[in-house]
Amino acid sequence: MRMVAALACGIIFGFGLAISGMMNPAKVIGFLDVAGDWDPTLAFVMGGALLVTIPAYRVILKRRRPVLASGLSLPAEEKLDVPLIWGSALFGVGWGLVGFCPGPAVAATVTALPPVLGFVAAMIAGMALHAWLSGEHTGRKSSSPDAGVAAPDPR
Amino acid sequence: MGSFTPVSGLMGGLLIGLAVTLMMLLNGRIAGISSIVSGLLTPKSGDTGWRAAFVVGLLLGALAFILAVGGPTQVDVLASPPAILIGGLLLVGFGTRMGSGCTSGHGLCGIARFSRRSIVATAVFFEVAMLTVFLARHVF
Numbered sequence: 001m002r003m004v005a006a007l008a009c010g011i012i013f014g015f016g017l018a019i020s021g022m023m024n025p026a027k028v029i030g031f032l033d034v035a036g037d038w039d040p041t042l043a044f045v046m047g048g049a050l051l052v053t054i055p056a057y058r059v060i061l062k063r064r065r066p067v068l069a070s071g072l073s074l075p076a077e078e079k080l081d082v083p084l085i086w087g088s089a090l091f092g093v094g095w096g097l098v099g100f101c102p103g104p105a106v107a108a109t110v111t112a113l114p115p116v117l118g119f120v121a122a123m124i125a126g127m128a129l130h131a132w133l134s135g136e137h138t139g140r141k142s143s144s145p146d147a148g149v150a151a152p153d154p155r
Numbered sequence: 156m157g158s159f160t161p162v163s164g165l166m167g168g169l170l171i172g173l174a175v176t177l178m179m180l181l182n183g184r185i186a187g188i189s190s191i192v193s194g195l196l197t198p199k200s201g202d203t204g205w206r207a208a209f210v211v212g213l214l215l216g217a218l219a220f221i222l223a224v225g226g227p228t229q230v231d232v233l234a235s236p237p238a239i240l241i242g243g244l245l246l247v248g249f250g251t252r253m254g255s256g257c258t259s260g261h262g263l264c265g266i267a268r269f270s271r272r273s274i275v276a277t278a279v280f281f282e283v284a285m286l287t288v289f290l291a292r293h294v295f
Contacts, residue, residue: 005181006205010212011219013174013186018220018228020167021160026231030158032281032288041164046262048168049175053267056176061268066183073184075255077272084276087254088261092280094246096287097239101258102251103188105244106210107217108230115232119244126248127193134252 002068014107020045023108025099032096094126175263178209187260188213189251235291254280 021027022045030039065071095101098119100108105123108116178186182205191206221228233240251257254276256265261280265273 002182003204003208005177006184006208007212007215009174009178009181009186010209010214011216012170012177012212013209014213014216014218015220016167016170016174016216017213018167018217019170020164021229022164022167023217024229024231025233026229027158027160029233029288032285033292034285035289035293039159041160044161044164045168045171046258048165049172049263050168050266052169052172053175053263056172057179057264057267060176060179066179067181069181069183071183072179074268075185075270075272077255078270080272080275083253084255084272085279087250087252088276088279089250089254089283090246091250091254091257092283093287094243094248094250095258095280096284097235097243097291098247099233100244101188101247102192103213103257103259105247106188106192107213110214110218110221111228111230113230113232115237115240116230118237119232119240122241122244123248124192124196126245126250127189127252128196128248129245130249130252131193131197 005068013103016049017104017107023104023111025104027099028095028101028104029099032099171259171263175259175267179264185260185264187256187264189248189257190255190260193248193252250280 017023021041027039027041030037031042060066061072091101100119100123102123105116105120109120175186178184184205186209191209194206195203195210217228247257251260254261256273256276258277258280261270261273261276266277
């Protein structure tokens with residue numbers, strides 16, 4: 001059931017991304033280019049999503065457990081650290097250079113455009129490089145208790 | 156560019172918000188694309204199926220929209236040199252793992268949790284991206 005739920009969530013997410021126009025890097029760059037011909041669409045996408053998630057999370061995070069799993073898997077780390085800041089800054093440079101963040105990049109592979117496929121391969125290589133450098137390939141515990149991979153933390 | 160599309164943007168955003176909400180309500184998971192995808196690179200037993208299912212869904216959803224509108228959706232790749240674009244995507248992959256999240260994990264899920272780390276991360280990547288675009292387009 002959890003796989004069916006994940007599949008359904010992925011479908012809704014992908015459809016929403018496509019409608020929003022954010023699969024097009026030019027739209028994203030149009031938002032980031034505040035000194036140019038500014039296109040505020042991205043703010044409406046983020047705003048629309050947060051309009052749903054902020055109130056909904058208030059209710060869900062109070063529940064003891066999700067519907068299909070034994071506990072909520074939330075990141076355990078709470079303090080600000082150097083990897084968080086540097087990693088986000090490096091991501092920001094890449095995002096500004098290309099206009100693709102991970103969700104739209106992965107979703108845009110359905111267009112089968114050769115440059116997009118190359119981009120996603122490069123992005124995955126970047127992720128693999130980080131995993132390799134941080135020793136995840138040996139099964140050693142990663143130093144980044146990450147969004148989504150932390151142990152279930154029922155609360 | 157400059158083609159402001161608030162209605163489709165808002166509709167897409169509401170759907171993305173619904174997907175993120177259902178993921179937490181049903182599976183208790185954060186719908187952060189960078190962590191879902193990278194988790195597939197270092198598979199752990201019992202933790203791979205839902206990730207693969209989500210990614211397949213993401214592709215099916217985007218494909219469904221393309222089929223619904225009856226043609227390829229617009230994807231305008233920037234006219235920058237390929238080395239810059241490939242380098243940029245390497246930074247996106249590496250940076251989102253080092254920083255533990257991307258636009259979805261930090262920007263949507265983390266902010267909705269009122270996580271201090273995610274609020275700071277989101278502010279950093281938005282500001283650095285805006286600065287990068289400014290330098291790339293208006294300075295160099």
